[in-house]
Amino acid sequence: MIFRMASGGCRVEEVMHKLKSWMLAPSLLWPLLLGALFIALWYAAIALFHLPEYILPAPHRIFEEGLVERKTLWGGMVQTTYACLLGFAASVIGGVVLSLMLAYSSWAYKGLYPYVLVLKMTPVIVLAPIIIIWFGQGINSITIISFLICFFPIVANTTMGLRATDRNLVDLFQVYGATKRQELFYLRIPAAMPYFLTGLKIAAALTPIGALYGDTVAGMGSGGQAGLGFVVVIFSAQLKVPALFAAAFLACLIGFLFVGLVNWLSWRVLRRWHDSYLMDG
Amino acid sequence: MKEDRIDTLVRTMTELQTTPGATTAPVGYLEISGLQKSFGEGPAVLADINLTLARGDFLAVIGPSGCGKSTLLKIIAGLIKASAGSIVFTHSGARADTPSALRRAFVFQDANLLPWATIADNVALPLRLAGYAQAERLARAAAMLELVKLAPASQLYPRELSGGMRMRASLARALATQPELMLLDEPFGALDEMTRDELNEDLLELRERQRWTAVFVTHSVTEAVFLANKVLVLSANPGRMHALLDIDLPYPRTAEMRLMPEFLRLVAMVTASLHSVRVKLS
Known part of the structure; x- marks a missing residue:
């Protein structure tokens, strides 16, 4: 192998x-x-x-109120994690497919990349209402919003990685008569791995933002179970400030979970050969 | 026991490549005629290269930097297209079933290994690209690593080896295909002199076993004289054949030969030829 x-x-x-x-x-x-x-x-x-407590609640009060609201908070956390996973998966799959297209056809690169940039540059806040009109309230819209926030770092990095393959290694493959397919699987994809994983790290940090923001605007119809973003909207309307702090803490936890997972994956894949993990693996 | 098995393997390989009577008649050879190269509309980089190599020849190509020696090598390898002229290979009949990509091997300026693959996987890469089954390519890679004294490092990654060891792995990768023609582009240029001398000796020893024809680009006169039986001196702008010198030292060559008056005389001869290129240029 x-x-x-x-x-x-x-x-x-x-x-x-x-x-x-x-x-x-x-x-x-x-x-x-x-x-x-x-x-x-x-x-x-x-x-x-x-x-007063509605400005800054004491830490033990945050813990107490968090326990009181534990059912809502736990349900929100599960729902948001689920939305994160969907958005992240969509970004990875969509991002990689798009990167392969951009890297392999200069026509696709010239034609599509400007529009990828347009999509990236248009603030998601402006796009969200349109997405909700098209896909309705609920998990579909949340996933799409999350995708729009996360996919770009993956596309930008992976495309760069696929295009920046060492010229000498390309020559090597050519000397030994490698097919395009072999070049892709044995050379370009492994060579792009560090770039892809860097994109993945940035995307992992953005994923909860996407899912939570999606939740605040499209979380109303999540089938009875609101995500953490929507829970926050309700708590703030009810001025349940300690519970609001508890929700913020949990959202932060989700972020750590995702970034930690990707860091671990990156370490697993790269530690033996890549200079970013010098000999301390 | 293990040694024996590998020796047998190597002997079989050698037999495969040497058809009966090959010692007298040149079976596989390389003929370059009227070769010319320019990039785009630019001036010629190489001009009027006419060269015939007999099977088993070891040609060293030497010349001032920018004389197109690497370009010449890449044209022979099929990596760059010539602007004019022809290159004809005559392959030995015994190897007609070998894919043509495996008949020639290229050793690059640096080791050029895949950083994410183990040494064994790197050595087996050309065989993998040619579609060999895993068991066979790993067996052949292991035999080659034994040959270049790298067997203990087979499961390590390139960055875990020294520069000299990486270069050995690169040689093993080239040899794993049992090539007819070895093309080497200043392979030891980045190494210290001791390691370079050692690898030169090893290279000739490997050639005793596998008997390939070689084109070796270098900027070191001693290296050229030690390895080759023919030295091509190129002039620059464009690279033309300045001289084609015979090195009449018998093979196998040993480290002690570097101290012999005859060796030093040949080094002086090549140096003088290189010097006259410089005089002509200025």
Whole structure:
């Protein structure tokens, strides 16, 4: 297999890894300490300036109200994660297909790329109402809005990666009589992998934004279960500020989940051969 | 035991390539006549190249930078089209079933390995492109890695090897196809002198086993004299044949030969020829 995901390490690597995670402990301790300080300042500010709960709720109140609203919040989180997955999948599939077209035909590149840019440059906020008119309230519109926000970094990076293949390697394939198909699968796609994964990382960070924004404008008809974005709209209308903070915290968690997943995937694929993971894999 | 098996394998390969009587009559050879190259409307890069290589010849091409030596090599490889002239190969009958892409191998200036593939997979790449089954290409890659003394590194990735080792892997990849013609484009130019000398010796040793014809572009006179039985000196703008010199040193050549007066005399001869190119240019 020419392109192979690096497989699990040997014992020596495991030991090294444990050693490293121990050495990492102080770098974990430091942000935790800073976090504690931040929370202390938070309480101090509330006490000092007599801030009411509808301006700045105390952390323990956020936790309490979050528990009270746990059913709504949990349902919202599941729904939003689902929307994220759909939007992300659509971006990856659509982005890769589009990239292959753009990379392989200079006609497609010249003809289509300006329109890809037009689509990217038109703010989604303006497009959203049109999308909702066409596809109605609900998950379809949310997925499309999420796609519009996420697909561009994937297309831009992957296209670049597919077009920037090392000239000498292309010559090598030509000397040995490679077919176009072989060149694509054994050369261009693996060579574009680091670029694609960079696009994927940016898209992963944008995905929750797309899904949550989609939710706020098109979340009304999500079949009884509103996503986190719509939950936020309701909480803010009801002035349930502590629950609003809890929702923000959960949305942040979804973002970490996605970015973490993509970072892990990138590490798996690239650690053995790519310079961005120099010898510390 | 293992050594024996590989030796047998190599012997079979050699037999495959050497048809009976091949030692007397040149069976496979390369004939270049009236070759010319210019890029677009620009001036000629190469002009009036007429060259005949007998089977088993080792030609070194040397000349000032910009004389088109790499271009000449790429034209022979089929990577660049010539503007005029012809290149004719006569392949030996014994290998008529081999795909033509596998008859010639190209070794690039740098190792030019796929960074995402293991050394074994890199060496097996040409065989994979030619559609060989996995078992066979891996067996052949393993045999070749043994031959270039890289067997322990077969599961490593290119960035985990030194420059010299990467170059060995690159040689193994070229040899894995059992080529008739080896085209080498300054393959050891980026290496330190010790590694380069060592690889030169290894290259000749490999040639003793596989008996390919070689065209070797270099900018080192000692390297050219050590490896080749013919040295082509090119002049520049456009690259023309300035001299075609015979190197009458017997094969197999050894490291000690570099110290022999005869070797030094030949180095002086090629250097003088290169010098007269420079005089002509200025």
